[in-house]
Amino acid sequence: MASIRSKDTGPELAVRRMVHAMGFRYRLHVKALPGCPDIVLPRHRKVIFVHGCFWHAHGCAESRRTPASNKKFWKEKFARNKARDAKNLHALWRGGWQVLVIWECETKDAAQLRTRIAGFLAPTARAANYPLDEQHAVYGMVAEETEIEIKNKF
Numbered sequence: 001m002a003s004i005r006s007k008d009t010g011p012e013l014a015v016r017r018m019v020h021a022m023g024f025r026y027r028l029h030v031k032a033l034p035g036c037p038d039i040v041l042p043r044h045r046k047v048i049f050v051h052g053c054f055w056h057a058h059g060c061a062e063s064r065r066t067p068a069s070n071k072k073f074w075k076e077k078f079a080r081n082k083a084r085d086a087k088n089l090h091a092l093w094r095g096g097w098q099v100l101v102i103w104e105c106e107t108k109d110a111a112q113l114r115t116r117i118a119g120f121l122a123p124t125a126r127a128a129n130y131p132l133d134e135q136h137a138v139y140g141m142v143a144e145e146t147e148i149e150i151k152n153k154f
């Protein structure tokens with residue numbers, strides 16, 4: 001049966017290619033994990049989601065185009081999607097996984113994307129040391145912090 005979700009989208013392929021080029025090996029769409037993460041690095045206990053801005057209701061300019069008809073239906077659907085994403089994120093954290101969420105709109109700047117991925121995959125990524133309730137605020141900043149660490153090191 002064909003999947004409703006498009007799994008080989010441009011943004012996801014771009015991320016995969018970068019992770020691969022950095023020398024990491026991964027598994028794709030692991031159903032056994034909460035939210036079926038797009039990219040899973042079991043040895044490093046890290047997962048990456050590449051979220052479509054529309055379906056995951058990013059709130060960015062591109063995602064703010066709720067279909068004109070059935071507004072209530074879409075609003076509820078987006079709210080459900082968001083709640084489900086948050087639930088999956090927490091379940092992964094509780095399981096000891098580090099999670100990077102990359103939004104579709106963030107994949108357009110290749111240099112920035114590469115920096116973020118490298119930061120997340122660096123062994124020194126600091127998110128691992130943050131308690132659960134602080135991770136949410138922190139994981140988006142990991143790349144920036146790690147980039148500074150890397151710069152200081154080399």
Ligand SMILES: [Zn+2]
Nearest residue numbers: 053058060105
């Ligand atoms: Zn977006």
